[in-house]
């Protein structure tokens with residue numbers, strides 16, 4: 168059982184797309200998966216459930232001492248459990264800033280519930296603020312999605328720097344499971360960016376690149392995993408393969 172955070176402080180690099188689709192693909196092969204939406208934008212919650220409102224969310228787990236199992240909702244369509252998010256979560260960084268042990272709130276809360284699952288995936292916000300630090304402290308591994316055409320090496324350096332600070336400052340070691348190449352288009356610039364990453368860091372780059380494919384966007388709008396919305400698409404095949412590669 169592992170807790171895996173999907174992180175990149177850069178916005179729009181397919182963190183949510185990777186989170187919901189890997190969760191669905193892992194579950195399609197019989198694994199019990201919990202997805203925690205830790206982004207105040209609640210994109211994963213919206214992608215899975217549309218406009219459905221939830222009385223209890225991850226906000227209540229952080230702030231109102233709600234046991235996490237009471238915030239869990241089931242998605243039959245994705246065959247996963249989800250702890251949804253809401254916009255109120257955007258104030259949590261400030262609300263917990265003065266708490267003792269503020270970096271370990273999520274870890275302490277989910278330590279009991281995570282044992283019920285084969286995997287817990289945390290969809291992080293595009294920031295390295297206190298919420299993301301909580302995700303990292305609760306995680307054994309991270310997966311970093313990037314879009315090669317909009318990539319900058321500085322982004323990965325900042326993540327690695329944060330991991331180093333956690334190791335030195337808080338004694339918590341996080342393993343980088345690998346980098347997911349998303350919105351891939353067969354262009355020179357994408358290939359040279361991927362080579363650049365390969366040379367700069369000793370990090371694993373998963374071989375299943377997720378192609379830039381309209382089926383991905385459509386699947387979000389239809390509140391379906393890509394593998395169900397367009398099972399024959401290149402993106403669905405890539406997610407099937409990526410799910411196997413990213414399982415560890």
Ligand SMILES: Nc1ncnc2c1ncn2[C@@H]1O[C@H](COP(=O)(O)OP(=O)(O)OP(=O)(O)O)[C@@H](O)[C@H]1O
Nearest residue numbers: 178179180181182183184293350378379380383384
């Ligand atoms: N492979 C793909 N093909 C086409 N569109 C994609 C693909 N991956 C992601 N997108 C689209 O790109 C946009 C950003 O994706 P997503 O929301 O997953 O990124 P994010 O990193 O979670 O963003 P944020 O930083 O705001 O949380 C969405 O509209 C999504 O549908």
Ligand SMILES: [Mg+2]
Nearest residue numbers: 182183206210
């Ligand atoms: Mg997102």
